[in-house]
């Protein structure tokens with residue numbers, strides 16, 4: 001009797017992650033609670049806070065895409081903001097020039113960003129590490145002058161102003177609430193899509209390339225193919241986020257998409273936590289709120305405070321906030337089990 | 340299942356030639372052991388056979404030329420390579436590792452998983468565990484199991500005993516032989532532990548500085564005085 005208990009104890013201790021069914025149940029419960037809170041929140045908050053939460057959702061979708069590339073495929077991009085801008089401008093131009101219906105702009109933005117991601121991904125994914133970082137950074141740097149150059153379609157430095165999607169009468173929602181729910185629906189769909197992608201054969205291959213490229217290759221996985229695909233997907237999610245941005249802000253201009261955006265997104269993702277689904281959400285909160293908090297702390301040099309905060313988080317939680325949250329959840333579970 | 344014919348194979352890294360004209364034949368369903376000192380080019384030979392390094396000469400599997408094809412194409416042709424150091428995908432679960440082994444096939448994967456568990460019962464209770472948390476022996480079992488998921492025609496094993504306890508190593512070779520007998524898989528095994536390798540192989544080659552210096556049946560090689568001194572640690 002005591003013998004068998006000992007054996008099962010040892011098995012539990014050896015398992016790094018608890019058996020999947022229990023972990024899955026926890027995760028679903030957490031996701032359901034989060035979703036319930038997300039649906040409840042806009043009815044409790046003032047419009048400005050609802051707007052801020054909407055922006056968090058938008059950043060979360062962008063970071064979800066960046067996470068596919070950085071966290072799951074092990075590549076780097078300093079140009080993610082460019083694809084965000086591509087999505088935003090695709091939607092804006094469709095609305096401005098052709099009066100396209102709003103729902104149509106979303107798949108269009110996703111498609112354009114995906115195709116551009118593929119076009120840049122094919123050559124970029126032959127590069128590694130610093131070279132890849134440099135090339136993706138160049139994409140972000142070239143974007144702003146490019147947008148200014150094609151003034152007839154992009155509106156040049158003046159940008160484009162658009163009407164935001166109006167809430168339908170049946171919904172009974174205010175504009176900020178309606179925009180929030182649009183963003184929430186797209187966000188949930190994007191996360192479900194990414195999760196199912198990662199659970200599939202394709203996701204396994206992606207992780208294999210990240211873990212050991214040579215070993216993956218001798219099993220028949222083509223690293224270049226998956227890296228390029230990851231780049232295109234990451235661009236696609238950035239494009240979707242950019243489209244939401246256009247809906248919510250109702251204005252695009254080159255100055256909204258400077259290089260800084262790309263760098264902030266990458267920093268946010270790393271701070272949030274690579275390779276998990278909660279990392280992008282935590283990273284989005286960081287991207288949204290930390291710059292304004294830094295501004296409050298020191299008006300003169302918010303960048304310095306922002307940088308110091310990143311360093312502080314990475315020092316306390318080297319695997320990002322998601323890792324920290326995971327460890328906290330585990331110790332709470334342990335305490336509950338003991339008690 | 341398949342016959343491997345290597346003829347005048349030259350291979351290396353960039354400018355550095357490592358293999359200088361290696362020729363050997365492994366009969367259908369045979370196990371061939373490659374012995375040799377460190378740096379002889381044993382790993383490079385296996386890499387050339389699985390397309391990980393480029394080579395000149397000829398490598399044929401049942402008559403079809405393998406040289407010049409990329410690794411993923413060779414995997415599709417049924418060449419499974421268990422690399423030096425095992426190549427475990429440490430952050431994936433044991434089951435995900437096994438499923439990746441069958442990446443190039445889509446049918447019969449569930450049946451094959453069951454087949455792997457009969458060879459490696461120790462893996463079954465660990466399926467949901469991160470592969471990086473396995474012991475060295477278990478990881479080597481996983482690497483072999485993963486290679487078998489390909490249903491290989493040619494199985495390449497690079498120093499499977501490296502860093503493992505003797506008991507584990509013996510069990511591993513036992514499984515290699517069982518697989519070879521039941522599935523008629525042609526096997527090329529590189530090994531420092533010549534005792535074990537010669538115990539399962541029908542024939543063996545000794546590789547030194549990129550050239551085969553001695554070939555013969557496992558029994559011949561075992562009886563060779565030079566080999567006995569260098570690799571088996573005793574005089575005949």
Ligand SMILES: Nc1ncnc2c1ncn2[C@@H]1O[C@H](COP(=O)(O)OP(=O)(O)O)[C@@H](O)[C@H]1O
Pocket residue numbers: 352355357375376377378379380381382383384
């Ligand atoms: N990736 C590599 N790049 C350059 N040279 C290498 C590489 N791998 C091995 N070599 C060289 O090739 C030679 C043979 O190595 P290897 O095939 O690993 O020998 P073995 O497996 O018999 O110990 C050695 O001189 C080694 O330094």
Ligand SMILES: [Mg+2]
Pocket residue numbers: 381382383423498
């Ligand atoms: Mg070697």
